[in-house]
Amino acid sequence: MKRFFRYLLIVIVLGAIGFWLFIRYAGGKQKKALSVIPSDAVLIVETENLTQAWQQLREGKIWNYLTQNAYFKQLNEDMELFNTYIGNNAIASQVLKNRSLIMSLHMTSANDYDFLYVADLKKMSLLNQLNLSKIADQVSGYNAKQRKYNGKKILELADPEDPGFIIYLSFSDNLLLATFSASLMEKAIDQKANVNEENPHWTQHADFTSVTERLRSRELFKLYINYRRLNDFSLAFLSEESEVFRILSESLTYSALDADLQDEIIALEGYTGADSVGGYLKALSEVEPGRISAWKIASEQTAAYLSMSFDNFDDFYKKLIGVYEKGNPEELADSKSKIGKLERLLGVNFQETFFNHFDNEIVMLKLRPLKNGDYEDISLLIKMKDIDAARAGLDKIMKRIKRRIMVVKFEPEIYKNHTIYCLEMPGFFKIFFGKMFEELDKPYFTYIENFVVFSNSKPDLKLLIDDYTEGNTLAHNPDFTDFKDNFANKANLSLFVRTPQIYQNLYYHSKPEDRKDITENKEFILSFEHIGFQLISDNQGFKTKLLGKHNPDAEKADKLQVIENEAFNDLFQKELESDSFALKLDQLPLEKDTLYTLKNPNGTLKIEGNIKNGKPQGLWRYYYPSGNLKAALNYTDGILEGTAYFYHDKAGKTLKAEAKYQNGTLHGNYFEFYKNGTQKTRFAYQNGKPEGFAQFFYPDGRKKIEGEYKKGEKHGKWIFFDRQGYKIGKERWRNGKKKK
Template identity: 20%
Template sequence: MKRILVVVIVLFTAIITMAYLYFSRLNTERENNDNDLHAAVNNSAVILSFQNDKSILDILKSQPLFSEIIGEENYNQMVSLKNHLLNVPAINSIIDQQGIYISLVPAENRKIDLLYTTQINQEATITQLLAALKSSKALLQEEKAITRITLTDSSVFYFGVKDNLLLLSSSDKPIRDVIAAKFEKNNEFVEYIKLNSRLSKTSLAELYINFAKLPVLLKSVIPGKLTGELSILNNQNSFASLVYNYSKDKVLLTGTTKANDANNYYQLFAKLAPQKITITNILPINTANYSVFTIDNYANWKPLLDKWLLTQKTDEAIENTTEKINQKYHLDLAQVFPKYFKDQIITFQLSTTERLGAINLSNGDKTDQLLLELSTEYNEEIRLFREETLLYAYFGEPFKKFKRPYYTIIDNYLVFANNASTIQSFLNSYKNNRLLINDKGYSYTINLLPNTACISFFVDLPHSTDIFRKNSFSTYYKHMISENGLKNYSSFTYQLNGDNGKFQTNMLINKNQQIITDSLAINIDSLIIAP
C-alpha cells in the first residue's frame, strides 16, 4: 500500500510539474507573441499584418494594386529589403512562419515611415540573427544600440532588437522609440487585435486601425486641423480589424469596427437594423464624397439622440429653442420631422467643395406646408429657415454645420445647404438627370457591396482631386494623380452595419474598370521571404 501511495504521489507530482512547465511555456509564448503586437502599435494608427509563409503569399502574386496604394518608393523599399537581406537563408530561417507587422509611423518632414516588426523563432537566438546578418553582403555599422545596414543596391535600413523582436525601418527613430517604450500590459488596441485577429486561421492578411491615433498620422499628409468631412476623425476613439479578401482589381477588406467611447455619435447606430440605401439616388454627378446614416425607427432612435445631446451639453439649449419656436409659430415641432422623416439622412460634398445635406420624407408636401411659417421665401423653389439648429436638434452631429440653411423639398427629399446658389446647382443637376447613379463606374462600385447599411462613407477619387490638392501636401497629391499611384482608382467606401454594439465592416478601394489591370500587375512574390 505504501509503495502504491508513493507511486501515486510521484505521478501526481510529475503531472503537476509537467502542467506547470507546459503552462509556463504557454504564458511565455503568449507574452512573446504579444511583444510584436505591442511594438507594432507603438506610435502607429495603421498596421498591416501577414504571415511569413510562401504558401500564403503566393496566393497574392497576381494582386496588381499593392505598389500603387502604398506608393512606389515604399514598395521599392520592401522589395530591396527582401531581395538583399531577408531572403538570405540564414536570416529567413530565423523568422520563418512568424507574423510580420508593417506599421505606418508619422515622421518629420511630412513623411510616413514604415516599421517592420517580427519575432525570431523559439529555436533561434539573437546571437544567431546577428551572426546571420554579418554573414550577408550588407555593410553593417553600429549606431547607438541599433545597426545601420547598407544593402548591395545602396538602400539603407536600420535594424534593432528588443527581447525576441526584430525591428527594421528606413529611419532609425521608429526603432529607437520601440526600444525605449515600456509596453502596457493591458493595451486596449493590442487586446482588441488579439480578440479579433484570424491571421493564423483563415486570412491572408489583416489591417488594424486605431482611429484615435489617425489624426496624428494624417498630419503628415494634411496641413492644419482635420476639417470638413474629415472632421469626423477628430476624437474618434474606435478600433477596426479588417481581413483582406483576394482580388485582382480591387482591395476589399471585411471585419469589425468598435467604438470605444459610449458617447460616440456612431454608437446611436450600433444596434440598429441596416436599411436599404436609396437617398444616394439624388446625388449630383460631381459628388466628391458622402456620408449616409439610416434609422429604421425614428421614434425608438430619438431617445438615444436625446441622451447623446445631453453628453454634448447642448440638450438644454435645444429644448429652450424648441419651446420658443413652438410658442412663436404656434407649432408642435414633434409633428414635423419626427412624424414625416422616413429612414435616411445624408451629407455630401461636391467637387466644387460645396456641402449639402438631405433627409428623405414620407410626405414631402405635408412637410413643406408645415415649414412655411418657419421659413422665408428665397425664390419659388428655395426657402431659408428662420431659426437655427433645427436639423441638429432632430438628427445630431452630421447636421451641426447647417445652422440656418437654405432648403428645397423635391420628390419627398428635403435638401439643404448654407448657400442658395448651392441648392440651385443641385436642382439643376437633379432636374436634368445629371446624377451620380447614372455613372457606370459608380453603379459598378456600389453593386460590389451590400445595398443595406447603418452607416456608409464614400469618396469618389476623381471628383475629389481638386479638394485633395487644396488640402494635402504636394507629395501625397502627386501620388494621388500619378499613373503609378491612385490615378486609375475610382473610389473608397467604408460601410458599417450594427451588430449588438459593434459594427460589421466592409472597406473597398476600387479601380476604374476600363484599366487593364494585368498590364499593371506587380510581382508580389518578390516580397515573399522564402527559404
C-alpha cells in the first residue's frame, strides 16, 4: 500500500512549483493531454476539474469508509493538506485549482506497473523554456537534478531517506507530466515522435474515438480501458493466464465510460468497441441481445456468473463461424475436422441432436469452493428451447458413446429427484467452443427446469441441486436481485461477481507475494460486495455498464451467512418435513392383520412393523442397508403419533433426531444431534411449522445461532456466535424477510 501513497505526493510538488509557472508564462500553443499518453496505457482516468472531483470523492460514504484503512487514511490526510495549501496560496490556487488531470496506468515490466500524471495548465504555455533547476529551489526535502532526454528537460526529485523514490517532472507546452518511473517519462516524451499509421495518437485512433465521441454526459470522471493490454496487466496479479481476460483482450478494443460516484454505488456507463477479428464478443456484437434467466436457478453460493445471451442461438453460431473464418481459419478448419471425425465415429449429427435445441443463454458459473482444492471447479448452464428434446438428444449421444467407444465407467445416480449423468467424451466442449470450455472435460450433468447443467465437479452439481430444491438460489437473495435490477434484463454479455464468495478463488489465483496484502485488506476488498459488467449490442459495438456495490458490512454479513449455511444445510429437518421416510398406504399389502417386512437389495431387513385392519399400527422400525437401525416410529390407525426417533448409520444406535407427532403432524419439541452425540439444534413445532425459540450448536456443544420462529418463518432477532462462544453479529427478521 505504501507504493500507492507515493503517487499522491506528486500533487504537493505541483503546488510547490505553481509560483514559477504562473508569473513567467501565459498564452501560446495548446496541446491535448491525451497527446502525451503512451499508446500502451491499460487504463486512463480523466477529470476536467480536479478540485471538484476531489470534493465529490471526499464527501461520499465509500471514501469515508475507505479512510479507515491505513493507506487511504494517509491518502486522505495528504489530500486535505494539499487542499489547505491551495486555499492559503493565491498564486498556486490560480495555477492549479480547477485544472484537468489525466492519470494513465502502464506496464513497466512483465510483473509491475506505474502511473503517468498529466496536468493541463492551459494558459501556462512555453513551459519547455522554463529553467527546471530554479523550480527545484522551491521544493524542500528532495535532492534535485536535471537532465535532458530527446531535447526535453526532466527534473528528478529524489527522497534522501529513500533514494529509490524519485519523482520525474517534465513539461510539454501547456502540459505538466509527472511519474515515478524514468522509463515511463521517456516513453511519454517519445510518444509524439512514435506516432504513425500503425501507432496513431489516441485522438486519431479510429477505434478509440469511435467510443469516446459517443459519450454525452458531463460527469467529473471518465475512464478509458484499453483491452489489448488488459491480459498483460492481469498477469501482474494472477499466477497464470485467465481465459476470460484473454478473450476480452482479443475481442474488444476500448471502453469509454462516464463515472458517477454515489453513496453505495460506483457506476460507470458508456460504450465499448468490438475487434474486427475477435471471437465470441465480436459475434455477440452482431446479434440481438437475449434475456438472462439462469440466475433464477443458480445457487446462492454463486461467486461469479458469466452469461452470453442472444435472441437466437442459430444466428449467434453462424456469426461466430463467420468471425473464425475471417480471423482464425486454421483453428476453424481444425475444429470442423475433429467434429466430423467424432460424428462419423458416433454416427450422430451434433447440430441436429444437440445444438438445434439451444435457446438464448449460455452461462458459466463459479461457486464458492466447498473445500480447499476446489478452485478449478466450474459449471455450465445451457438454456434449451425444449428440454425433453434436448434430453432425448443427449441420451442418444451417450448411448452411442457407450456402444462405439465402450469406456463408460459412471452409472447414472439419482440425487434428490434429479438424475446425474456423465458425458464421458474427452474434450467435447473444447472441440465446439474452444479453450474457454476446456475445463469441462468429461463433465457430470443433470436437468433443472429448461437448463442442462454441466459441471466438472459432482459435489458442485449436487450443491446446485440442493440449493435449487431448497430455494437457496440467487432469485431468493434480495441483495443480489436488488443489484441485478440496476442492469438490463436483455443483454449480450453479463458478468456478476460476488466478492465474498469469490475471495478464496482470488486468493488462490493471486501471486504468492501479493497474498499478504490481500489478507490484510480482506475487509476492504470484500466491502465491494457486488461487481457487475454488462454489454448490449447496438450496431456500433456495445452499450456498456460497470457497477460496484459497496457495503461496509459485507465481510461480517458473509461470515453470518456461512455460519447459517453450516447450521441449516445439513439438517435432518428438511427430510423430516418432506415426509419422504413415511409409509405410503398404497405400497402396503392388503392383508388386514400381518407382520410386514421389506428387505434391502443386499438382503438385509429394511422395514418391519404390524398391519392391523389394513393400516400400520404400533412400532415400526426402519434399517440402513448396513443393518443399523435408521428410525423407530409409532403409528395409530396408519397415522404417525407420539415420539419418533431417527438414528445415524453407525453401531450403537446414536440418536440423529427426535420429533413429536400429533395426529400425523409435527407438533412439540424437536431435537437433532451430531454423530458424536452433542446436540445440533432444538426448537418446537406447532401444527407442522417451527414456532418459538430456536437454538443451533457447534459440534463441541457451543452455541452457534439463536432466534425465533413465527408460523414457520424467522421473526425477530437472530444472534450469531463464533466457535469460541463470542457473539459476532445479529439480524432482524419480520415474517421471514430480513430487515435492513
